[in-house]
Amino acid sequence: xxxxxxxxxxxxxxxxxxxxxxxxxxxxxxxxxxxxxxxxxxxxxxxxxxxxxxxxxxxxxxxxxxxxxxxxxxxxxxxxxxxxxxxxxxxxxxxxxxxxxxxxxxxxxxxxxxxxxxxxxxxxxxxxxxxxxxxxxxxxxxxxxxxxxxxxxxxxxxxxxxxxxxxxxxxxxxxxxxxxxxxxxxxxxxxxxxxxxxxxxxxxxxxxxxxxxxxxxxxxxxxxxxxxxxxxxxxxxxxxxxxxxxxxxxxxxxxxxxxxx
Numbered sequence: 001x002x003x004x005x006x007x008x009x010x011x012x013x014x015x016x017x018x019x020x021x022x023x024x025x026x027x028x029x030x031x032x033x034x035x036x037x038x039x040x041x042x043x044x045x046x047x048x049x050x051x052x053x054x055x056x057x058x059x060x061x062x063x064x065x066x067x068x069x070x071x072x073x074x075x076x077x078x079x080x081x082x083x084x085x086x087x088x089x090x091x092x093x094x095x096x097x098x099x100x101x102x103x104x105x106x107x108x109x110x111x112x113x114x115x116x117x118x119x120x121x122x123x124x125x126x127x128x129x130x131x132x133x134x135x136x137x138x139x140x141x142x143x144x145x146x147x148x149x150x151x152x153x154x155x156x157x158x159x160x161x162x163x164x165x166x167x168x169x170x171x172x173x174x175x176x177x178x179x180x181x182x183x184x185x186x187x188x189x190x191x192x193x194x195x196x197x198x199x200x201x202x203x204x205x206x207x208x209x210x211x212x213x214x215x216x217x218x219x220x221x222x223x224x225x226x227x228x229x230x231x232x233x234x235x236x237x238x239x240x241x242x243x244x245x246x247x248x249x250x251x252x253x254x255x256x257x258x259x260x261x
Contacts, residue, residue, distance in 0.1 A: 010130070011023035024121070024125040025133055035095065062083075065087065069086065072235075085237075093230040093234075099126075101223065141233070146244060148244065149245050161174060162177050199225055
């Protein structure tokens with residue numbers, strides 16, 4: 001009986017609840033959510049007015065992130081207002097990427113028979129290797145950007161960015177801006193999905209060919225890639241929020257987009 005390397009572009013279903021399929025990427029996504037819930041409940045009453053060493057480290061990191069966001073948004077209050085959303089996106093993607101790299105998670109699964117061969121299906125798989133996961137994150141980022149813009153500028157003022165009938169040029173530019181919102185979703189989702197899925201395939205093939213010490217450098221590379229992809233996703237969200245919540249005539253945020261890109 002032949003055993004195949006389990007490379008699948010789509011997430012594999014593990015079980016079904018009615019007609020709803022529970023995939024291995026969804027299981028690990030729920031695991032990450034439970035992890036954050038437990039850590040949040042544990043740390044909720046651990047913060048003090050006079051910080052300890054660990055709290056000082058977290059406060060230092062938070063301060064540096066706020067400075068970075070302030071350099072893009074131009075205002076400290078603005079950076080503090082949108083920090084929870086940006087930090088949540090960054091940490092969620094980061095831990096989803098890193099937890100998916102644990103070797104023992106990928107070795108837990110079952111063998112399924114397909115066409116006379118046996119294919120190993122892991123119970124857990126990196127969430128960002130599923131396009132549904134990255135697409136959902138991209139939709140959340142873009143939709144929240146527009147909601148925050150409506151709250152900051154008002155509904156009609158924000159809609160003038162997309163539907164401006166003052167002259168044909170502004171109307172055409174507005175239509176392009178509207179289309180670009182959907183382009184952001186495609187760019188966000190496929191960038192993250194492509195990098196994580198390629199890394200998963202690389203580690204799988206290297207581990208199958210040389211299963212001992214050779215894969216270690218590639219694992220460290222994927223740890224770095226996971227951080228970079230999380231940082232890029234979060235920073236692009238910052239830039240798009242800064243652009244959407246600023247005056248539509250201000251050029252500074254457009255320069256920031258070009259700088260990040």
